């Protein structure tokens with residue numbers, strides 16, 4: 240062993256035999272036993288999450304991108320199906336696997352059993368295993384004592400090695416010395432910190448597993464309660480859809496951890512934040528990884544050609560489409576148009592025979608997409624109404640949390656928007672909505688009521704546009720927000736000679752302004768509102784409601800719970816609502832005219848969050864969702 244270790248260097252390709260780590264293998268039966276044990280612990284966060292999947296609240300889409308399904312049966316892994324990222328099959332979570340846990344022998348001496356290691360990560364492992372089909376019967380875990388910062392350092396090191404030196408390739412002298420320097424630094428630091436196993440051992444085992452086994456992912460598990468474990472994916476294609484991770488509970492066992500702490504670093508924000516090892520391919524590693532869509536019968540190796548993957552859009556219930564695959568042919572070039580299950584339309588088969596064979600398993604999740612049932616209700620509607628109703632049935636209603644997440648993503652690294660841009664478009668939608676419903680000749684005087692958050696900013700932008708459209712807005716901001724953006728927006732309004740009530744205007748002053756107002760724009764509270772209503776709004780809201788003036792509410796009527804609506808009965812009841820980005824859960828029962836605005840969501844994001852937004856026409860910034868009466872301008 241010592242002799243072999245001499246050949247080891249950070250730049251040459253190690254082999255597993257060089258590793259001094261002990262490998263404990265948990266076979267299928269042991270894994271099954273662990274899953275059974277895990278199921279005894281119901282009523283935890285995972286159980287709730289899976290229940291939510293069942294109610295189609297998460298990780299589900301009635302269209303073909305459905306990634307997790309559970310339609311029937313008990314809470315048991317065999318009833319929960321995952322769409323695999325590598326073959327597109329819908330397979331049950333109970334397809335067990337073999338776990339190889341590499342650990343230092345001192346851990347065994349310390350009586351650290353490897354069973355709890357696997358048990359702690361079981362829901363995540365089940366999910367990951369279920370997400371992968373090809374070559375993933377084996378899961379590799381390396382157990383360490385790394386702390387958070389150390390885990391990050393080690394992650395960066397592996398990324399560097401895999402990018403430039405994997406396979407013993409030569410790289411620029413500057414990179415070589417960088418790798419050697421990082422290697423020495425990590426050895427030195429981690430040895431000093433007495434981390435087990437020492438860094439060279441983690442390094443050997445990690446790269447040797449990559450080299451010899453080429454798994455879709457490797458987990459570096461940390462035994463430290465103050466740390467997280469890292470998953471390394473070996474190709475971007477192997478990173479599961481981030482929809483899966485939305486709301487997936489964090490598994491951190493440390494009771495003192497912060498909210499965003501995770502047991503395993505799941506790539507919650509998609510490929511961009513996943514630890515992906517960029518491995519140079521070529522020579523014996525020259526095989527390009529390619530997504531294969533395969534026949535859903537688990538024993539069949541037939542895959543479908545790329546061009547036929549768009550089957551769902553083009554073929555209507557294609558039970559009869561031809562099949563040319565020889566299912567015994569294991570080559571990836573085997574290609575067929577496939578038969579789509581005519582009921583759920585979620586899976587494909589190479590032949591009727593395999594469809595029949597898979598039926599016992601597939602029947603557990605096979606169901607008609609829910610939206611199809613709606614058609615019956617719609618008989619007798621006009622074509623336009625049908626389209627509108629269809630829009631309402633399928634549009635996604637957002638929880639407060641999801642609305643905030645979308646907002647953050649729009650302004651995050653991927654979305655790259657600034658708040659000014661979003662607010663400008665949001666405010667423009669509000670002004671356009673008011674203009675569409677309330678004619679400026681009859682409803683010239685608009686009281687724009689602004690709150691202390693971003694919605695107040697939307698109101699200020701709307702006031703400016705309304706002035707441009709020929710209205711006479713007055714701003715009322717009883718609690719001006721402190722951010723610079725509100726001050727700038729207010730200054731822009733001042734420059735246009737838009738009147739403002741002083742923030743400390745008395746209730747009498749507000750009452751008198753309301754009496755000389757034609758229509759109110761309610762831009763007080765948005766998706767961050769949490770009841771009960773505090774001063775000064777506890778006096779302002781009832782006054783607005785009792786004014787009997789028409790009201791246009793922005794995003795959600797002020798005072799309504801974002802998810803439960805006007806259950807406390809203290810909110811404003813508007814005539815018109817303009818939802819931004821997508822409607823919120825709380826407005827499902829809203830009866831007035833409902834518009835959608837905030838035309839800034841990129842298509843990719845709309846699809847990722849399954850928003851099912853309606854089409855905006857031409858250059859319009861708004862689209863009407865429902866109509867209680869024929870569209871008309873008042």
Ligand SMILES: NC(=O)C1=CN([C@@H]2O[C@H](COP(=O)(O)OP(=O)(O)OC[C@H]3O[C@@H](n4cnc5c(N)ncnc54)[C@H](OP(=O)(O)O)[C@@H]3O)[C@@H](O)[C@H]2O)[C@@H](O)CC1
Pocket residue numbers: 645646649661662665690691692693694695696697763764765766767768769770771772773774776793794795819820837
């Ligand atoms: N992507 C999008 O869709 C975009 C959305 N945009 C818009 O942003 C809106 C969300 O903005 P947001 O997060 O700043 O929150 P929002 O609701 O305006 O104000 C919260 C503030 O209200 C207050 N407050 C809360 N509860 C209270 C109570 N009970 N009683 C009294 N006060 C209470 C509290 O203030 P505090 O008391 O802390 O000073 C809190 O900070 C969203 O709905 C949409 O209109 C666009 O601008 C951009 C793109």
Ligand SMILES: [K+]
Pocket residue numbers: 694761762763764765792793794795796797
């Ligand atoms: K509002």
